[in-house]
Amino acid sequence: MTVISPVEPGTTGPAGVERLRRSPLADRAAELAAAAGPRGTRLAEEPFLTQVNLRAAPEQLARLGNAAGIPLPRKANRVGGDVQRAALWLGPDEWLLMAPDGEAASLRDALGSAGAASVVDLSANRTTLRLGGGSARDVLEKVCSLDLHPRAFAAGHCAQTLLGRTQAVLWQLGPEPDYRILVRNSFAGYLADLLLDALRGPA
Numbered sequence: 001m002t003v004i005s006p007v008e009p010g011t012t013g014p015a016g017v018e019r020l021r022r023s024p025l026a027d028r029a030a031e032l033a034a035a036a037g038p039r040g041t042r043l044a045e046e047p048f049l050t051q052v053n054l055r056a057a058p059e060q061l062a063r064l065g066n067a068a069g070i071p072l073p074r075k076a077n078r079v080g081g082d083v084q085r086a087a088l089w090l091g092p093d094e095w096l097l098m099a100p101d102g103e104a105a106s107l108r109d110a111l112g113s114a115g116a117a118s119v120v121d122l123s124a125n126r127t128t129l130r131l132g133g134g135s136a137r138d139v140l141e142k143v144c145s146l147d148l149h150p151r152a153f154a155a156g157h158c159a160q161t162l163l164g165r166t167q168a169v170l171w172q173l174g175p176e177p178d179y180r181i182l183v184r185n186s187f188a189g190y191l192a193d194l195l196l197d198a199l200r201g202p203a
Contacts, residue, residue, distance in 0.1 A: 024188040025047070043129060043131050044130045045188075045192075048123070049098055049101060049123070052108060053097075055093055060114075079157065089158065130180055131178075139199050143164050143194050
């Protein structure tokens with residue numbers, strides 16, 4: 001016998017969906033806000049950013065970038081756009097488009113109409129951690145094997161890499177330095193613990 005539970009009033013429709021949606025680190029927001037490292041270094045979650053994976057041939061890039069309103073970088077490990085709307089180079093024919101919450105459908109429609117080979121909404125697949133402040137690079141260097149010196153990795157650079165034992169996409173936003181770290185929801189708690197330990201530990 002199938003039992004159908006009653007629907008709680010007010011939990012359907014756009015407003016209800018918004019109340020039901022919960023980020024993987026929502027219950028740790030206060031802990032993250034309270035954590036502080038040297039030179040004003042801070043860690044926070046930026047939940048629900050739009051993330052759309054794009055696969056396309058190089059000759060399509062100009063048309064697709066115009067359709068999306070985001071320039072698609074052609075150089076490896078570079079980012080086009082800005083902190084609000086950006087395209088991250090992930091491979092020779094692959095980009096990750098990021099935008100404010102709620103823009104996935106419009107990006108999919110625009111890219112599909114422009115003839116993109118593959119457009120996949122990954123917004124529910126990952127959350128985003130924001131690490132910034134004077135010692136942010138030092139914190140990352142404790143858990144990441146990439147050369148993060150400004151001569152090798154600077155503002156406008158991105159990379160798929162390992163942080164500890166989990167895969168992530170690392171994007172340097174500014175020279176302070178300031179980073180966005182994209183991680184799968186199921187590994188968000190692990191990565192938060194890893195970064196908090198590095199943040200609180202000795203320099």
